[in-house]
Amino acid sequence: MELIDSLLMMLCEMSPYILLGFLIAGLMHAFIPQKSMARHLSGTGWKPVVKSALIGIPLPLCSCGVLPAAIAMRRNGASRAASTSFLVATPQTGVDSIAATWSLLGPAFALIRPIAALVTAVFGGVAVGKAETEASVCCESPAADAPVSRRSTLQKIGDALRYGYVDLVSSIGGWLVTGLVIAALITVYVPADFFAILGRTPILSMIAVLLIAIPMYVCATGSIPIAMSLMLKGLSPGTALVLLMAGPAANFASFTLISREMGRKSAIIYLVSIIAGAIAFGLIIDYLLPASWFAPGLAHGGCTHGHVPGLFPLICSGVLVVLLAYALIRPHRHNHHIITDSDSMTKEYQIKGMNCPHCQASVAKAIASGDGVTKVEVKLGSGTATVEGEHDPARVIAAVHAAGFEAAASDK
Numbered sequence: 444m445e446l447i448d449s450l451l452m453m454l455c456e457m458s459p460y461i462l463l464g465f466l467i468a469g470l471m472h473a474f475i476p477q478k479s480m481a482r483h484l485s486g487t488g489w490k491p492v493v494k495s496a497l498i499g500i501p502l503p504l505c506s507c508g509v510l511p512a513a514i515a516m517r518r519n520g521a522s523r524a525a526s527t528s529f530l531v532a533t534p535q536t537g538v539d540s541i542a543a544t545w546s547l548l549g550p551a552f553a554l555i556r557p558i559a560a561l562v563t564a565v566f567g568g569v570a571v572g573k574a575e576t577e578a579s580v581c582c583e584s585p586a587a588d589a590p591v592s593r594r595s596t597l598q599k600i601g602d603a604l605r606y607g608y609v610d611l612v613s614s615i616g617g618w619l620v621t622g623l624v625i626a627a628l629i630t631v632y633v634p635a636d637f638f639a640i641l642g643r644t645p646i647l648s649m650i651a652v653l654l655i656a657i658p659m660y661v662c663a664t665g666s667i668p669i670a671m672s673l674m675l676k677g678l679s680p681g682t683a684l685v686l687l688m689a690g691p692a693a694n695f696a697s698f699t700l701i702s703r704e705m706g707r708k709s710a711i712i713y714l715v716s717i718i719a720g721a722i723a724f725g726l727i728i729d730y731l732l733p734a735s736w737f738a739p740g741l742a743h744g745g746c747t748h749g750h751v752p753g754l755f756p757l758i759c760s761g762v763l764v765v766l767l768a769y770a771l772i773r774p775h776r777h778n779h780h781i782i783t784d785s786d787s788m789t790k791e792y793q794i795k796g797m798n799c800p801h802c803q804a805s806v807a808k809a810i811a812s813g814d815g816v817t818k819v820e821v822k823l824g825s826g827t828a829t830v831e832g833e834h835d836p837a838r839v840i841a842a843v844h845a846a847g848f849e850a851a852a853s854d855k
Contacts, residue, residue: 460542469607492568503537528568563720616770680737681725
């Protein structure tokens with residue numbers, strides 16, 4: 444019963460902020476063209492690096508979803524330094540995780556988290572710019588080969604709601620549930636003084652958290668309840684920030700793909716900037732800022748032990764539970780994403796690089812934007828896309844390539 448109470452406490456406190464973050468994320472996705480962003484990130488120097496970090500901070504992309512986005516921006520004209528900055532900043536935080544951080548950890552954490560992401564991203568991007576000598580601004584520019592369809596405001600709003608409350612929830616839903624369950628288990632079953640020894644030596648606890656967080660995958664929002672629970676058990680606020688930064692931003696899969704696409708030197712700088720930034724900001728919190736700013740516990744007290752949750756948090760929690768349940772059963776019901784207008788000629792393509800429903804939706808959207816395409820069905824499990832309409836296969840492949848994935852026409 445105590446475990447359920449702990450889950451309910453965190454869920455009802457986070458859910459209003461998470462739902463608001465999903466809505467803002469959907470609107471950003473629907474109304475801000477990715478290629479327009481990439482054009483602003485071309486060129487050398489520190490300005491594109493800062494721009495890419497500022498663009499990446501509010502975007503609700505995890506380290507899985509940010510990879511194809513960054514590769515697409517790179518291929519559409521973004522510099523290697525700007526792409527690295529985007530890769531460092533984006534998975535650390537987003538509008539959804541900033542709102543959720545405020546709800547559980549308070550305003551100080553909610554403010555410092557994006558500042559830390561900005562500083563580490565600019566540091567990493569500038570370092571890559573100085574270390575790498577690029578003969579050209581980008582690898583290739585398929586922008587002319589990937590036309591963008593004009594959609595009405597109503598259609599864009601529909602896209603925003605679908606992306607925010609379906610695709611994005613599907614992308615991070617499993618990790619959010621995992622984070623909440625782990626946090627509840629820690630809160631209920633781990634003794635209060637379990638981390639007391641590590642808590643007295645923050646640098647050792649930070650190193651220990653880094654060793655766990657870097658190979659592990661956890662999304663920016665899912666890491667929040669875990670960080671709060673660890674603080675309640677004795678870990679320092681600075682160590683909690685290390686988890687919030689390194690957990691979402693760095694993992695072996697990201698390092699491998701960045702090495703392949705941008706070079707091993709860029710990948711090493713990417714990883715070092717995250718580690719160094721996380722430790723630096725963790726030490727600043729523990730030794731230079733008032734401890735009262737980071738007192739563990741719920742920020743607003745709207746849903747605490749022994750109190751009946753308010754009606755609005757309960758409604759938001761119910762909505763979020765329904766969305767999460769749908770996200771969890773959705774892959775088992777139909778592991779495909781369809782965009783359709785009418786029927787016509789059919790051709791199948793093999794797609795490489797899709798790892799989550801967000802990737803799946805990005806591929807479907809990219810293909811559907813092409814001339815002559817009337818129906819798109821993208822299957823995540825088999826890595827295929829079935830396209831109907833009088834379309835040019837070369838333009839379909841170029842559109843997928845511009846979105847950050849690889850495509851080839853199937854022999855079928």
